[in-house]
Amino acid sequence: MADWIIPVNGTEYPKLKWQYPPSYSGGSGTADDPYQIANKEDILSLADARLDWDKSFILIADVDMGWTIFPNAIIAMNIATGDNILDPFISAIPGFKGTFDGHGHTISHFIINGNKNSYLGLFGYIESKGQIKNLGLENYTINGLPVRIMRAVWQRSMRVPLASVIRKVLLAVIIMSVD
Numbered sequence: 731m732a733d734w735i736i737p738v739n740g741t742e743y744p745k746l747k748w749q750y751p752p753s754y755s756g757g758s759g760t761a762d763d764p765y766q767i768a769n770k771e772d773i774l775s776l777a778d779a780r781l782d783w784d785k786s787f788i789l790i791a792d793v794d795m796g797w798t799i800f801p802n803a804i805i806a807m808n809i810a811t812g813d814n815i816l817d818p819f820i821s822a823i824p825g826f827k828g829t830f831d832g833h834g835h836t837i838s839h840f841i842i843n844g845n846k847n848s849y850l851g852l853f854g855y856i857e858s859k860g861q862i863k864n865l866g867l868e869n870y871t872i873n874g875l876p877v878r879i880m881r882a883v884w885q886r887s888m889r890v891p892l893a894s895v896i897r898k899v900l901l902a903v904i905i906m907s908v909d
Contacts, residue, residue: 752775752776752778752779752782753771753772753775754766754767754772754775754776754787755767755768755769755772755790756768756790757786757787757788759782759785759786759787760785760786761786761829764785764786764787764788764829764831765782765785765786765787765788766787766788766790767787767788767789767790767793768789768790768791768793769791769793770793770794770795770796770798772793773793773795773804773805773837776805777804777805777807780824782828783805783806783824783825783826783827783828784827784828784859785828785829786828786829786831787828787829787830787831788830788831788833789830789831789832789833789835789837789865790833790835791835792835792836792837792838793835793836793837793838794838794839795837795838795839795840796839797839797840797841798839798840798841799840799841799842799843800840800841800842800843801842801843801844801845801847802842802844802847802849802850802854803842803844803849803850803851803852803853803854803855804840804842804852804853804854805826805852805853805854806824806825806826806849806853806854806855806856807849807854807855824857825854825855825856825857825860826853826854826855826856826857826860826862827856827857827858827859827860828859828860828861829860829861829862829863830853830861830862830863830865831863831864831865832862832863832864832865832866833864834864834866835865835866836865836866836867836868837852837865837866837867837868837870838867838868838869838870839868839869839870840852840870840871841870841871841872841873842870842871842872842873842874843873843874844872844873844874845873845874846874847874850872850874851872852865852867852870
């Protein structure tokens with residue numbers, strides 16, 4: 731179900747939440763001045779800001795998500811049209827194609843109950859230009875079918891050193907539950 735924002739000034743029509751400019755802790759979204767992510771609210775703003783998924787972001791503090799439960803990936807959630815990752819039409823929802831620099835910080839305490847959904851993880855679908863780096867994840871749970879969790883980690887566009895990917899895959903497999 732979509733979230734609507736009804737302006738209080740009475741001069742605009744209601745809009746979907748993602749149509750409004752997001753609010754971050756600073757920055758302008760460029761490579762030289764990335765948007766600053768400092769808390770849970772910033773992460774949720776990024777999740778809703780599809781038009782910003784081609785921008786640059788930097789995590790400036792460890793973020794505790796407060797054991798929030800999500801039905802899909804938190805950022806760049808993607809609903810696949812089939813079980814084939816090479817399907818040329820993945821969905822109408824774009825993937826993340828910006829840069830997210832964790833700057834050595836962590837995002838923790840979240841749960842993804844994906845059931846049969848695809849592309850499960852903090853980032854669901856990362857396009858070929860997307861880059862996630864220097865980011866740690868702690869104390870999280872991903873529930874879903876193993877192939878769907880593995881798909882999120884092994885997608886061909888993900889730019890993470892192989893050893894790092896293997897550690898994350900092993901961790902995801904150990905802590906997930908299978909429906």
